[in-house]
Amino acid sequence: MPERDTNGPKRAAVVALRYDSSLPAPLVLASLRGRAAERGVELARTHGVPVVRDEALSAALLPLDVGSLVPPEYWEIVAKVFVMIRKVER
Secondary structure, eight states: OEEOOTTSSOEEEEEEEEOOTTSSSOEEEEEEEHHHHHHHHHHHHHTTOOOOOOHHHHHHHTTSOTTOBOOGGGHHHHHHHHHHHHHHHO
């Protein structure tokens, strides 16, 4: 989830997603960088929200607007993340 800053070390970048079967695709709930991203991960873990680290996926989804749906080109990888989370929760 870190993002490369050309002027320094890696910085955290987080994209929060929600799957709702009534929607045509997963929804972007949050897009956070830096300290806000670190705090978002802390809050997610505190509240039992699964956190999956995938730097390439979060970098690809980071430009999306909060409230937008994940574009079709990312459905397969996002679906794999949700399947992995479901398996771990069982």
